[in-house]
Amino acid sequence: MAIARMRSVVVDCPDPKRLADFYSALLGWEITSVEDDWVVVTNGQPGRLCFQLAEDHQAPDWPDPDKPQQFHLDVTVDDLDEAETAVLALGAVKHAHQPSEDGSFRVYLDPAGHPFCLCVD
Structure with missing residues (x-):
């Protein structure tokens, strides 16, 4: 319980x-x-x-451990390219560090600098 x-x-x-x-x-x-x-x-x-x-x-500076992520959200999308265009238009910034080798997610920063990921199943 x-x-x-x-x-x-x-x-x-x-x-x-x-x-x-x-x-x-x-x-x-x-x-x-x-x-x-x-x-x-x-x-x-x-x-x-x-x-x-x-x-x-103070916005995180991930992947720098001196200013860690603090938290991050993973959200699922149907099309990464389409979703990227939309979140950039909303004020997100694509992060320079993109650790996904298989292309299953991309990392962005929201307008306050928090990382979040667009993911595909």
């Missing part, structure tokens, strides 16, 4: 609304709550992404 149920994944960032807009567009989820220091994105199912103001946020 579980002790708890997942409520939120909370991401520290310098601009919660901007990052929520990015992930809302990426995932097709709705922004359901906006405060100055806290924005929630959800698809109506249990679990949600929350973006919390961290005025002193």
